[in-house]
Amino acid sequence: MSVMEISKAAQTISLTAYLEASAERFPQRTAIVDPDGGLLSYQDLNERAARVANFLKERGIAAGDRVGLLLPKSSVTLTAIFGILKARAAYVPVDYSAPGARVASIFKDCEVRAIFTDSAGLGLLEKEYGSSLPETVVICGGGTASVNGSVFSWDAVLGHPPLRETSVATPQDLAYILYTSGSTGLPKGVMLSQENATSFVDWCSSVFSPTEHDRFSSHAPFHFDLSILDIYLSIKHGASLHIVSEELGKNPRELAQFIADRRLTIWYSTPSILALLAQFGNLSALDCSSLRMVFFAGEVFPVRHLKALTGLWPHPRYFNLYGPTETNVCTFAEVPSSIPEDRTEPYPIGPACSHCAPLVLDPEKVVVRAGEEGLLYISGPSVFQGYWNRPKENAAAFLERNGTRWYCTGDVVREESQEGFIYVGRRDRMVKRRGYRIELDDIECALYRHPGIREAGVVASLAGGEHTKIVAYLVAGSEPKPGVIAMKMFCSQNLPAYMNPDSFVFVEALPRTSTNKIDYRSLLASVTELALSQGQVNGQK
Amino acid sequence: MEQTQNIKEQVRQFILKEFLPGESPANLTDDTPLRTSGVLDSMATLQVVTFVEEHFGIEVEAHEAGVDNFDSLNSIAAFVAQKKANK
Numbered sequence: 001m002s003v004m005e006i007s008k009a010a011q012t013i014s015l016t017a018y019l020e021a022s023a024e025r026f027p028q029r030t031a032i033v034d035p036d037g038g039l040l041s042y043q044d045l046n047e048r049a050a051r052v053a054n055f056l057k058e059r060g061i062a063a064g065d066r067v068g069l070l071l072p073k074s075s076v077t078l079t080a081i082f083g084i085l086k087a088r089a090a091y092v093p094v095d096y097s098a099p100g101a102r103v104a105s106i107f108k109d110c111e112v113r114a115i116f117t118d119s120a121g122l123g124l125l126e127k128e129y130g131s132s133l134p135e136t137v138v139i140c141g142g143g144t145a146s147v148n149g150s151v152f153s154w155d156a157v158l159g160h161p162p163l164r165e166t167s168v169a170t171p172q173d174l175a176y177i178l179y180t181s182g183s184t185g186l187p188k189g190v191m192l193s194q195e196n197a198t199s200f201v202d203w204c205s206s207v208f209s210p211t212e213h214d215r216f217s218s219h220a221p222f223h224f225d226l227s228i229l230d231i232y233l234s235i236k237h238g239a240s241l242h243i244v245s246e247e248l249g250k251n252p253r254e255l256a257q258f259i260a261d262r263r264l265t266i267w268y269s270t271p272s273i274l275a276l277l278a279q280f281g282n283l284s285a286l287d288c289s290s291l292r293m294v295f296f297a298g299e300v301f302p303v304r305h306l307k308a309l310t311g312l313w314p315h316p317r318y319f320n321l322y323g324p325t326e327t328n329v330c331t332f333a334e335v336p337s338s339i340p341e342d343r344t345e346p347y348p349i350g351p352a353c354s355h356c357a358p359l360v361l362d363p364e365k366v367v368v369r370a371g372e373e374g375l376l377y378i379s380g381p382s383v384f385q386g387y388w389n390r391p392k393e394n395a396a397a398f399l400e401r402n403g404t405r406w407y408c409t410g411d412v413v414r415e416e417s418q419e420g421f422i423y424v425g426r427r428d429r430m431v432k433r434r435g436y437r438i439e440l441d442d443i444e445c446a447l448y449r450h451p452g453i454r455e456a457g458v459v460a461s462l463a464g465g466e467h468t469k470i471v472a473y474l475v476a477g478s479e480p481k482p483g484v485i486a487m488k489m490f491c492s493q494n495l496p497a498y499m500n501p502d503s504f505v506f507v508e509a510l511p512r513t514s515t516n517k518i519d520y521r522s523l524l525a526s527v528t529e530l531a532l533s534q535g536q537v538n539g540q541k
Numbered sequence: 542m543e544q545t546q547n548i549k550e551q552v553r554q555f556i557l558k559e560f561l562p563g564e565s566p567a568n569l570t571d572d573t574p575l576r577t578s579g580v581l582d583s584m585a586t587l588q589v590v591t592f593v594e595e596h597f598g599i600e601v602e603a604h605e606a607g608v609d610n611f612d613s614l615n616s617i618a619a620f621v622a623q624k625k626a627n628k
Contacts, residue, residue: 434584484564485573485580492579500579503562 013198014169016085018236019046026212026238032075033262035245040075042238045082050162052083055152057163059136061114063088064174068112068134070103070121072096073222073243076140076154078231080116081222086163089113090174092189093222095514096121096246102187104128106179110189110388116140122151171195177388178225178325189388190325199381200328201232203355207332208266208293208319212238215262215290219244219269224515225325226297229268239266249273256281256288263290267316270298270516275305279454283312297321297329299517300346300423300441302448307339314338322349322423324409326384326397330356331421344449349413351420356380358421359406360413365399373424376413377406429520431460433468436498440470443501446494447472452482457510457518458501461527471527472501473510481506505530544625548597549618555592556614560585569614576612586611593617599624 022031023046032040061067067084069091071077084091092110094103104125107115114136117125122139133150140154169175173194179187210216216234218241220226234241242262248254256277259267274296277283294309294316301320310318314337323330333350352358360374361367368374377399384407386394399406412424425439432438440458447456455475460468476482482490484504491500505526511519553569560581561569575581581589590606593599599621601610610620 483568484561485568485578488561488580489578497579497582500582502560505563 014194022238030240033242048079049082051160053086054163055157055160056087065089066110066112068107068115069093070117092177100124191385210237214239214265217267252276252280260286268295271301278309291316310337330378348419349423373414376409379406459523470501471503545618545622571615
């Protein structure tokens with residue numbers, strides 16, 4: 001390769017170029033800290049990833065091929081990810097705790113040509129695939145008894161010499177596919193390219209300016225798009241990435257201790273875990289003064305919990321990052337760390353990020369006037385390529401307008417000149433009842449104002465009759481739980497009558513998806529079950 | 542008196558079952574405000590009116606179905622008892 005070619009290749013921005021540049025600048029700095037405290041330097045990460053890439057090339061994996069990952073989060077998993085990317089293939093991470101049938105349906109859907117897993121994962125996959133497993137399976141960790149022609153141990157992979165070619169990824173290379181649950185229950189593969197990811201990561205750099213001295217959390221699972229910021233922003237800047245294990249990630253007391261012990265400087269997660277940290281993390285007893293930025297995304301942060309958190313952690317800056325997996329973050333807003341006592345409305349999602357263009361349209365696809373509600377569309381280099389093998393969904397997801405491709409987020413927003421966009425709700429979280437349009441999220445927001453309510457999930461169901469029934473699932477903050485009458489009275493003081501839920505059901509905990517969002521589908525299923533058990537279905541009432 | 546108590550219990554069971562599933566019966570007292578507090582909305586109140594009409598064989602005029610007669614178990618029971626006596 002000529003000097004000019006090399007310099008051209010080096011200029012090509014790609015996720016692996018981030019790693020290669022940091023390995024060059026900071027070879028001995030720690031890139032990744034495992035849950036058990038084990039360290040991996042930039043040089044070692046880069047070299048091992050190059051060995052993985054070489055192995056994959058030898059196995060015939062080429063640009064555009066998909067490689068499945070069924071592994072807990074660790075430095076090994078990250079090494080595999082960078083190795084896959086160096087081979088110009090795309091990684092497909094799945095929830096390690098998902099049922100085998102779901103994992104296999106995802107891997108089969110996008111026809112992975114290789115899989116990185118562990119012996120437990122292999123057992124699961126063998127059950128689903130039978131004898132038709134992909135031709136390359138790598139067993140990371142111990143227990144490699146079944147190593148044979150197509151099953152390799154991690155050590156054998158690392159035994160390959162590193163791939164010495166300069167990275168030649170193009171911006172259009174498929175980098176990863178993230179499967180989202182999808183409203184029909186069949187997971188859809190969101191295809192994201194190198195450019196989709198790097199345009200977002202570069203925007204993060206310009207706004208948050210992290211340095212090699214930062215210590216990032218890696219709380220989100222790798223199949224969740226929050227992990228993109230964690231991994232690549234950290235690696236790009238030569239910072240260290242501290243992996244939070246799946247078990248630790250759900251335990252607020254130990255997690256708070258982890259944040260203090262590791263002296264993390266940048267935290268990113270869903271609001272749910274931050275709310276748990278504020279309530280049960282014993283934060284007032286810990287020194288978390290190293291934290292300088294807290295990002296949250298994925299759902300609305302109930303202000304009551306945000307207030308509690310900022311009260312306990314007044315020093316970091318707080319940023320609300322908004323965006324679906326299909327675009328990654330596309331609007332952002334800094335939230336003040338001192339929140340007025342009487343504030344109960346969630347904060348705005350803010351203006352569009354500089355690499356994204358927003359458009360707010362009414363149902364007739366006409367641009368709404370400022371201050372009016374409409375569906376948010378996004379265009380720009382971070383907008384995904386499409387859903388894997390879903391022509392029908394792809395046709396519905398995009399709008400062509402003036403030669404630009406716009407993705408419809410399905411979120412209803414309103415633009416205010418001062419604050420940017422106000423998130424109104426999901427289009428599919430809006431229901432009509434007695435002629436009124438109701439945002440189910442508004443009801444949740446009101447319920448969170450009740451001092452005895454810790455969590456609220458509201459669903460609307462037609463089960464049990466032809467009228468929309470609104471059911472509020474609640475987790476009480478203390479005993480005794482508020483009664484149904486007390487809740488009805490509270491709601492009628494805080495909501496219009498047509499928004500008052502029909503039923504209140506107290507539960508120990510709200511069901512959560514694998515990405516820790518409230519699992520509304522499972523709540524809806526319980527409403528149907530409840531109606532069935534009360535004989536209220538099909539007009540039996 | 543006994544009749545009023547009887548009416549009250551039947552209406553209480555109806556309201557608990559239809560509109561307050563999961564509520565402890567003790568929390569629905571004789572004087573818990575129903576309409577004015579938002580425990581029952583207008584639609585629910587109509588269902589209570591229909592229930593007492595069918596169950597106790599009385600007719601409720603439109604002007605009688607307001608807060609005066611339907612805001613608590615006490616007022617509902619007193620109203621129904623009076624209606625039955627005047628039949």
